Amino acid sequence: MNVLKQAIREKGTVLSSGVLKVDQFLNHQVDTTLMSQIGEEFARLFQDQQVTKVITIESSGIAPSFMCAHVLEVPLIFARKKKSVTMNQDNVYSSKVYSFTKKEYSEVTVSKDLIQQGDRVLLVDDFLANGEAASGLAKIVEQAGATVVGIGIVIEKSFQDGRAKLEQAGIRVESLARIASLENETVEFLDEVVTNNK
Amino acid sequence: MNVLKQAIREKGTVLSSGVLKVDQFLNHQVDTTLMSQIGEEFARLFQDQQVTKVITIESSGIAPSFMCAHVLEVPLIFARKKKSVTMNQDNVYSSKVYSFTKKEYSEVTVSKDLIQQGDRVLLVDDFLANGEAASGLAKIVEQAGATVVGIGIVIEKSFQDGRAKLEQAGIRVESLARIASLENETVEFLDEVVTNNK
Numbered sequence: 001m002n003v004l005k006q007a008i009r010e011k012g013t014v015l016s017s018g019v020l021k022v023d024q025f026l027n028h029q030v031d032t033t034l035m036s037q038i039g040e041e042f043a044r045l046f047q048d049q050q051v052t053k054v055i056t057i058e059s060s061g062i063a064p065s066f067m068c069a070h071v072l073e074v075p076l077i078f079a080r081k082k083k084s085v086t087m088n089q090d091n092v093y094s095s096k097v098y099s100f101t102k103k104e105y106s107e108v109t110v111s112k113d114l115i116q117q118g119d120r121v122l123l124v125d126d127f128l129a130n131g132e133a134a135s136g137l138a139k140i141v142e143q144a145g146a147t148v149v150g151i152g153i154v155i156e157k158s159f160q161d162g163r164a165k166l167e168q169a170g171i172r173v174e175s176l177a178r179i180a181s182l183e184n185e186t187v188e189f190l191d192e193v194v195t196n197n198k
Numbered sequence: 199m200n201v202l203k204q205a206i207r208e209k210g211t212v213l214s215s216g217v218l219k220v221d222q223f224l225n226h227q228v229d230t231t232l233m234s235q236i237g238e239e240f241a242r243l244f245q246d247q248q249v250t251k252v253i254t255i256e257s258s259g260i261a262p263s264f265m266c267a268h269v270l271e272v273p274l275i276f277a278r279k280k281k282s283v284t285m286n287q288d289n290v291y292s293s294k295v296y297s298f299t300k301k302e303y304s305e306v307t308v309s310k311d312l313i314q315q316g317d318r319v320l321l322v323d324d325f326l327a328n329g330e331a332a333s334g335l336a337k338i339v340e341q342a343g344a345t346v347v348g349i350g351i352v353i354e355k356s357f358q359d360g361r362a363k364l365e366q367a368g369i370r371v372e373s374l375a376r377i378a379s380l381e382n383e384t385v386e387f388l389d390e391v392v393t394n395n396k
Contacts, residue, residue, distance in 0.1 A: 024311075028278065028312065030260075030264070030274040032265075059276060059278075063260060063264060066260075066264050067230075
């Protein structure tokens with residue numbers, strides 16, 4: 001998706017060989033026009049999949065998935081990363097997820113009231129790296145007896161093994177930008193090399 | 199806003215005299231159609247205010263503010279509740295906020311790169327109760343030398359003092375649903391009384 005690659009080039013910052021900072025348009029400040037285009041693209045890619053629910057993880061997944069659910073005319077669910085006082089703990093599906101960025105485990109939970117057997121669920125997330133978060137979401141959908149029709153990813157770190165793990169589990173992965181490398185403070189997409197000027 | 203009141207009546211659950219659960223359409227599962235209408239209404243209410251940024255707090259503020267920023271054609275910023283590894287801690291505005299629901303303090307932060315002196319900021323949040331979160335956001339905007347043009351609230355607990363606090367600070371408050379009481383498992387709006395059938 002060229003408009004996304006352009007935003008990564010112009011507004012992203014390579015912090016290390018594993019970390020790309022995109023808080024100018026994705027996960028702190030949000031470019032709602034770009035996020036709407038992203039959501040519409042996910043909706044287009046999975047339009048034939050009879051999606052009944054879109055599930056993402058708070059917080060950074062909400063903006064890029066909002067328009068996807070809106071266009072598909074299905075509810076959006078954001079899994080919680082931390083247990084909430086207003087959530088009945090006997091009534092949740094949960095999965096433990098390790099964040100290499102934050103260096104901590106979190107419990108990702110979805111209320112049992114929100115996923116039914118027979119649901120066809122499209123997962124959406126901002127980043128795919130090692131696949132921890134995506135696998136956690138997929139496990140939650142399986143616990144509910146529902147089907148994962150695929151996952152829409154905004155930015156894939158293709159030098160990590162997340163895609164391989166998900167595809168081995170039979171999950172279709174659609175990433176709008178695939179990064180081959182972040183070495184030498186440079187964003188290299190799978191199909192081109194661009195020098196990072198930040 | 200009648201469509202919002204209807205959602206609260208039909209899908210909200212009164213958990214106690216202080217807590218209304220709205221995770222069927224607002225803060226766990228998201229009704230993107232309703233959230234779009236809410237965002238458009240905030241945009242309409244503040245359309246003459248030359249808004250340059252919309253600021254909310256993760257996670258539940260993102261969905262109702264998304265379309266507001268999109269319609270106003272300005273960036274959306276979601277303040278972080280917890281410090282992140284990718285955020286430079288020397289370069290943030292921050293404010294301590296107490297959550298009575300979660301019974302804990304959190305540090306709400308916004309990168310200094312994202313708010314400039316002269317910005318005219320519209321704040322948006324899902325709930326207004328004691329005004330802790332809203333006041334914290336307003337303090338962050340003030341730290342940046344920017345102006346708060348007002349705050350858009352989805353659901354106001356009018357039996358708490360948040361609105362009074364904000365108005366005393368000179369902040370215009372626009373709430374789309376104002377709840378007079380949650381006593382006796384009943385949602386009483388400021389202008390009507392409805393029995394909760396959950």
